[in-house]
Amino acid sequence: MRSTDATLLIVPGWQGSDADHWQSRWERALSSARRVEQADWERPDRVDWPRRLAAAVAAADKPVVVVAHSLGVPTLLHAAPLLPPGKVKGAFLVAPPDLDAPGLPAVLAPFAPVPTAPLPFPSVLIASRTDPYCAFDRAEGFALDWGSALVDAGDAGHIGSASGFGPWPEGSMRLLGFLQSLK
Known part of the structure; x- marks a missing residue:
């Protein structure tokens, strides 16, 4: 599958992805990429965020590949039962948060477990x-539970713009390889 054969749904995490974030760059660079917009990026809603993702999947005119970062990953997981069967062809999941870990911001608690x-x-x-x-x-x-292939990014922090991942060419190559593996 090529990137133009699918709708790439970009699903940012809490506070969205700033203009320098790799998700925002990919959204601008890939004609088939669309961001799933949330009503409030500062106050994530455990019911509304997955519903918005499910609505974006249903509205897509091509097969869907979800590109989720941080809280976008549990958003996809909570949305999975709401998704039209067979419409999502794959998911590229980056830096999911451990919502059971101590010290995470309280605003994320509704997404746990x-x-x-x-x-x-x-x-x-x-x-x-x-x-x-x-x-x-x-x-x-998580990878074992979800049936995901695991890629070790090494010493990469939270894999966002704050940890130096603006362009993230390695991620682009991984995404293209993943897309090619999909039918």
């Missing part, structure tokens, strides 16, 4: 060994 059901479509999980929001061994467990 992180769902552990296997995803009904292929997925890849990119995780950092130095993500302050999720220990690598926890990300390994």
